Amino acid sequence: MKTTHILAATLLLSAAGQVQAQTVVEDLDASGGLSLKELQAAYADLTEEQFVLLDTDESGEVSLEELAAAREAGLIAE
Secondary structure (H helix, E strand, O other), X not given: OHHHXXXXXXXXXXXXXXXXXXXXXXXXXXXXXXXXXXXXXXOOOOXXXXXXXXXXXXXXXXXXXXXXXXXXXXXXXX
């Protein structure tokens, strides 16, 4: 019984840690997309070349969908 509770608690803490680990990126100008500067505030090492790769629709901003796809593909850290 104790083992079950410990295992359940461990799984919950692990899941909570994964949620907290996601990098927060803010759309500071409320444009609906993320500029290079906004992404660099969260990902300091992000280069302009990497930004261009993330901006798959070439709009000049990275949408939340593009960011999610990049995270899912492992192109950018969560």
